[in-house]
Amino acid sequence: MPEILNTSSGKPRVRFAPSPTGFLHVGSARTFIFNWLYARRNHGTMILRLDDTDVERNTDASVNSIFEGLKWLGLGWDEYYRQSDRLDLHRKTAWSIFEKGLAYRDFTPARTGDAEKSGAQGTWLFNPGMRDLPREESERRAASGEQFALRFRVPRDAGEVVRFTDAVYGEQMKAGADIEDFALLRSDGMPTYHLASCADDADLKISHIIRGQDHLTNTFKHVLIFEAAGYTPPQFAHLPLLVAPDGTKLSKRRHGPVVSVTTYRDAGFLPEAFINFLCLLGWSPKDDRTKMSLSELTEMFSLEGINRANAVVNFKEPASSPEETFDPKAVWLNAEHIRGLAIEDLSQRLLPIVQEQYPNVTAERMIEITPLIRERIKFLRDALTAADFFFVDELPPYDPAELIPQKGDASMAKRVLEKAQIVLGNVEFKHDPLDHALRAAAQELGVKAGQMFQPIRVAVCGRKNAPGLFETLEVLGKETTLKRITRAIQKTR
RNA sequence: GGCGCUAUCGUCUAGGGGUUAGGACGGAAGAUUCUCAAUCUUCAAACCCGGGUUCGAUUCCCGGUAGCGCUACCA
Numbered sequence: 073m074p075e076i077l078n079t080s081s082g083k084p085r086v087r088f089a090p091s092p093t094g095f096l097h098v099g100s101a102r103t104f105i106f107n108w109l110y111a112r113r114n115h116g117t118m119i120l121r122l123d124d125t126d127v128e129r130n131t132d133a134s135v136n137s138i139f140e141g142l143k144w145l146g147l148g149w150d151e152y153y154r155q156s157d158r159l160d161l162h163r164k165t166a167w168s169i170f171e172k173g174l175a176y177r178d179f180t181p182a183r184t185g186d187a188e189k190s191g192a193q194g195t196w197l198f199n200p201g202m203r204d205l206p207r208e209e210s211e212r213r214a215a216s217g218e219q220f221a222l223r224f225r226v227p228r229d230a231g232e233v234v235r236f237t238d239a240v241y242g243e244q245m246k247a248g249a250d251i252e253d254f255a256l257l258r259s260d261g262m263p264t265y266h267l268a269s270c271a272d273d274a275d276l277k278i279s280h281i282i283r284g285q286d287h288l289t290n291t292f293k294h295v296l297i298f299e300a301a302g303y304t305p306p307q308f309a310h311l312p313l314l315v316a317p318d319g320t321k322l323s324k325r326r327h328g329p330v331v332s333v334t335t336y337r338d339a340g341f342l343p344e345a346f347i348n349f350l351c352l353l354g355w356s357p358k359d360d361r362t363k364m365s366l367s368e369l370t371e372m373f374s375l376e377g378i379n380r381a382n383a384v385v386n387f388k389e390p391a392s393s394p395e396e397t398f399d400p401k402a403v404w405l406n407a408e409h410i411r412g413l414a415i416e417d418l419s420q421r422l423l424p425i426v427q428e429q430y431p432n433v434t435a436e437r438m439i440e441i442t443p444l445i446r447e448r449i450k451f452l453r454d455a456l457t458a459a460d461f462f463f464v465d466e467l468p469p470y471d472p473a474e475l476i477p478q479k480g481d482a483s484m485a486k487r488v489l490e491k492a493q494i495v496l497g498n499v500e501f502k503h504d505p506l507d508h509a510l511r512a513a514a515q516e517l518g519v520k521a522g523q524m525f526q527p528i529r530v531a532v533c534g535r536k537n538a539p540g541l542f543e544t545l546e547v548l549g550k551e552t553t554l555k556r557i558t559r560a561i562q563k564t565r
Numbered sequence: 566g567g568c569g570c571u572a573u574c575g576u577c578u579a580g581g582g583g584u585u586a587g588g589a590c591g592g593a594a595g596a597u598u599c600u601c602a603a604u605c606u607u608c609a610a611a612c613c614c615g616g617g618u619u620c621g622a623u624u625c626c627c628g629g630u631a632g633c634g635c636u637a638c639c640a
Contacts, residue, residue: 091640126639182638195567195636221638241570250568250636258638265640289569289635312571312633319632349577352589356578360588379578382633386576386591401577401590411603447603458602478600510599525599537601 084116084279088149089123089269092134096141096333098385099284099314099322102350106311107282108147109351109373119276120149124156125268141333145343153276155268162263165271165301166222166256174300175256177210177220178202182259198223198253222257224296234292239280239309239375246292254293266290270297278306282375285310285382286321309375312354313382317389330387330397339394340425340451341402345409349402353383363408395450407450415442422455429456430463437462440547444539458539462547467534467556472563474530477523484519485527486564491517492528493557501550506542531560 088104090096111118120142124130142149155162169175180199203225214220232248256267263271273281288310298305315321322331329335336346348364356379357364357372364372388396395403410418419435419442426433445458461467475485491513499509514524525541532553538544545553 089640093640123640129639178638180638219638223638244569246569252636255638260638262638264638269640284634285570286634287640290640292569310570315633317576321633352577354577358579360579362577362589381571383578384576399576399590404590407603445602448601507599514599520599522599529600533600535600539601541599 084111084114085119085277086111086116086280086282087119087121087273087276087278089121089272089283090138091123091126091129091265092131092138093126093129094134094324095137097322097324097331098333098336098350099331101141101145101333101346102314102353103283103311104142104145105147105347105350106355106373106378108149109370110280110282110375111150112370113373116279117151118147118149119151119153119278121153121272121276122155123265123269124154125159125162125263125265127156127262137332137334141337144333144337145347147347151276153272155263155272158268158272158275159263161275162268162271163257163261165274166263166267168302169224169256169297169300170222172300173225175222175224176203176205177214178223178253178255179205179213179218179220181219182221195250196252197226197228197249203253219259221255221259223253223255224293224300226251226253226296234295236291236295236305236308238288238291239307240312240378241285241288241310241380244288244291246289251292251296256297266293266297270294271301273306274298274301274303280307280309282309282311285313309378312379314353314385315382317384317386319382319384322385327387327389330385330391336398336402339397340453341406342409342413342421342452345406346402348409349399349405352401353385354379363405363412403450410449410452411446413446415439415446418442418446422452425452426455426459426463433463444543444547448539461533461538467532467559470530470534472560474536475527475560475564477519477526480519480523482564484523486561487517488519488524488527489531489557489561489564492524492531493554493561496545496550496553496557501546501553503542503546506545510541527560528557532556 086107088100088107090100108118110116122135124135166175178199180202202223226248228249228251230249233245234248234251235243235245237243254266255264257263291308291310295305313321316327320326324331333346337343344366347366348369351364351369351373352362355373355377357377361368361372386399386401391397413421416439419438422442423433423435423438426438441459441462445455448458449455475489476482477484477488492510495509495513496506499505510524510528511521514521517524526536529538529541529544530536532544532548
């Protein structure tokens, strides 16, 4: 009598089950996000499960990196498990399958190395002799201490097919004759991924398995395990893979840190922008929205919107600037989200980054500066370069030639600065008065407004490209402004 | 090799038997402005190929091609 999963409450239970064998990959992050969105959208439960049955390859560093990445995303989860704590359940499940005659001991030594792996001619299905080993002989050899793996006895008679319906890819079927007798238990007694994953999914009453498409063909094996263990398989939804511009799947070895979530964090991405970007890879709302908040995404998310083709993360392979490290759309979305933030909020996020380099900057100061750079930064870290002149006492050296205005010369720069020194000494440092005073001064000197503003801008900012002049001066204050203009006048000599 | 999946502008995608094939990023041009941004306007840019079904296919079917995945006592 198969136990019925997922129907009793109607509330979905989903899980994200990473293997701690490396940092949190952007593809994994997307899988986590889709699961989370699905759970929240349908008032279900989000489960985090560490699939750490491969003791050889698991590391604590990886576990930490995964938590670090997930913490930054800030989405959270409702239940947490580690497969290594649940080995008894896995073994019990495996042996229950064995007892039903649906699995058998294979005493063949493990295939070593990569022999006949990728270039294999023909498909390996099972080791000769083992599948039909008489029960008594099997028991005897096991009792004598001989090592064995436990394999699933895949039904491979003509006409045997395994089927399931994928929420994304539709009806799937495969002949049993094309499925190899996969292992359930290794010869050291440890469960394999397939077994552990299914045993846990059943035990945790997972209703929907939302995961990467690399598992689509594994799902036939999983259906076999669920049914052999007496459970109704959950609903499956496979996600198209994220690939590099060259079409190969994202890997640390080939593509470096671009595939790590923490790289986005450290570059100054907003987690909500990163999430927004990832959602648009392989999923779309049916309207034309692109910039979406977490709550909008939660509201809009559905399995039906998931696409079937792999999605390219469009970064430049040899990146010549930090910006090129990322997909242009991710960068744009980040800037969009930054622009959409309230000044106080943005300022708070900028402050720790700024303080790392300029410890004297206060929260009050940052609030004044933030509106001037909000439209000018693409990454949080850009505040460091966009507003540097607010943070330093003394401007770093700049080329005095920069002080020379368009269609002007050194003497014009000097006249403008000297005039500015006088005018600014007698004006209130507020936007409008500064505006009026400096425009009037330009008129008196017979120069264009732009010719008046540029030398002042360079004198106070140390460069030509900067925020609006009046608001800059207002925030900078009279004292610093006059000091920097004096320095600039010295430079014109 | 076997099995499975996929194929719309450079990229992410919408659409769907009859459309000027829509949007976004990026690119180009222009407007605005004290520079840079931001903003606005405009432009260029796509249905993998071949058969079939049909009055009509980019859309449905078949084949090809290409890409990806699985083919481990990894996950």
